[in-house]
Amino acid sequence: MGKRVQGAKSGKMKSNIRTMGSALGPRMMIDGREVDYFCGTSYYALHGDPRVIGAACEATCQYGMGPGTIMASPPLLEVEARAAEFFETEDAQYIISGYLGDMLLVQSLSGDYDVIFVDAASHYSVFDGIRSTGKRVIPFYHLDADDLARKLQDNLRPKEIPLVMSDGVFPVTGAIAPLREYVKVLASYDGALLCVDDSHAVGVIGEKGQGSLEYCGVQGKNRYLTGTLSKAFGGLGGIIPGDRDLMDKITRNVRIPVGASPPSTAAAAASAMGLKILSEHPEMRMQLWSNVAYMRTGLRELGIDLPDSPIPIVAVTALSGVDLKRVQQDLEKEGVLVAYVPPHGYSDAPNMESLRIAVFSTHTQEQIDRLLKSLGKLV
Ligand SMILES: Cc1ncc(COP(=O)(O)O)c(C=O)c1O
Numbered sequence: 001m002g003k004r005v006q007g008a009k010s011g012k013m014k015s016n017i018r019t020m021g022s023a024l025g026p027r028m029m030i031d032g033r034e035v036d037y038f039c040g041t042s043y044y045a046l047h048g049d050p051r052v053i054g055a056a057c058e059a060t061c062q063y064g065m066g067p068g069t070i071m072a073s074p075p076l077l078e079v080e081a082r083a084a085e086f087f088e089t090e091d092a093q094y095i096i097s098g099y100l101g102d103m104l105l106v107q108s109l110s111g112d113y114d115v116i117f118v119d120a121a122s123h124y125s126v127f128d129g130i131r132s133t134g135k136r137v138i139p140f141y142h143l144d145a146d147d148l149a150r151k152l153q154d155n156l157r158p159k160e161i162p163l164v165m166s167d168g169v170f171p172v173t174g175a176i177a178p179l180r181e182y183v184k185v186l187a188s189y190d191g192a193l194l195c196v197d198d199s200h201a202v203g204v205i206g207e208k209g210q211g212s213l214e215y216c217g218v219q220g221k222n223r224y225l226t227g228t229l230s231k232a233f234g235g236l237g238g239i240i241p242g243d244r245d246l247m248d249k250i251t252r253n254v255r256i257p258v259g260a261s262p263p264s265t266a267a268a269a270a271s272a273m274g275l276k277i278l279s280e281h282p283e284m285r286m287q288l289w290s291n292v293a294y295m296r297t298g299l300r301e302l303g304i305d306l307p308d309s310p311i312p313i314v315a316v317t318a319l320s321g322v323d324l325k326r327v328q329q330d331l332e333k334e335g336v337l338v339a340y341v342p343p344h345g346y347s348d349a350p351n352m353e354s355l356r357i358a359v360f361s362t363h364t365q366e367q368i369d370r371l372l373k374s375l376g377k378l379v
Pocket residue numbers: 097098099100123125167171197199200228229230236237238
């Protein structure tokens with residue numbers, strides 16, 4: 001039965017960690033009983049998909065857990081080839097985690113900019129990454145292009161080049177960074193760079209699923225993303241797509257690919273399969289967006305104020321007179337699992353409590369209706 005661990009240190013989401021009893025899915029075994037699962041980041045539930053699991057098992061049997069020195073297992077090479085195809089770039093770099101991807105990207109570009117301007121609510125990995133460069137770091141207000149403009153004006157000396165960094169999609173609120181506005185602001189700064197941590201956007205938004213830069217129509221020169229294969233794609237590890245020039249800069253300026261072990265063979269094979277499945281089945285994205293729209297409409301009908309958005313993260317924040325912690329617990333008693341996020345409980349969590357509801361492409365309408373019905377009784 002489920003062991004419960006109070007899993008929080010300062011700054012981390014205080015959540016009860018529960019124990020899985022089956023592969024991840026929209027309906028799964030947790031703490032010994034079957035529940036409707038509306039948490040996490042596996043937006044297509046590919047982590048529990050038999051094709052993904054099969055690929056991981058098969059590759060592990062053939063190549064073992066991981067590669068030795070001066071060689072790469074075919075699944076590792078396949079991830080980079082498939083990622084380059086998915087993102088329509090010349091190449092891609094695959095590393096052990098998305099968390100390190102931010103560090104890798106800003107270090108690789110370190111000769112191209114002088115000062116980093118960062119959305120103040122960006123993910124921990126963004127801040128850890130940019131601090132590692134030793135460059136000046138200037139935070140700007142969350143999602144605020146006007147404040148970015150002010151901070152650029154006040155802090156850049158003549159000829160200094162800025163790099164602007166933000167989550168493309170924020171993990172708790174699901175907010176999409178206003179990248180088009182950032183690009184307008186940056187237009188008067190020669191050589192300015194824009195980098196996004198697109199962990200929650202890749203595979204999810206944009207017509208081809210290429211993430212927030214595609215969604216906002218701002219792909220191009222000096223625009224970079226780091227993504228993860230640990231969320232939408234059902235695998236594990238960080239992915240940085242780009243041209244040969246970026247790959248050369250990674251080789252010259254970054255030690256992570258040589259100093260850290262690559263992802264395991266199982267992680268690579270699962271990630272390659274996830275990339276293949278999402279490339280070959282764009283209708284999965286349509287299904288996800290349709291489920292997201294259905295969920296958002298249903299929540300609005302309960303009187304909850306929500307923006308229109310294709311993002312499968314729905315944040316229900318403070319409702320007057322409603323104790324959201326109790327709502328989360330009561331939903332769980334009814335077999336519906338959503339995440340409770342305390343005020344400031346994660347990198348972008350607001351200063352008030354919230355429920356984070358994750359929508360999967362594989363949730364059925366009946367499941368979403370069940371959640372809405374249970375929630376309707378509680379709010
Ligand atoms: C915005 C963001 N960036 C990076 C990461 C880390 O990705 P990974 O789990 O692949 O290390 C996360 C993980 O939740 C995230 O939400």
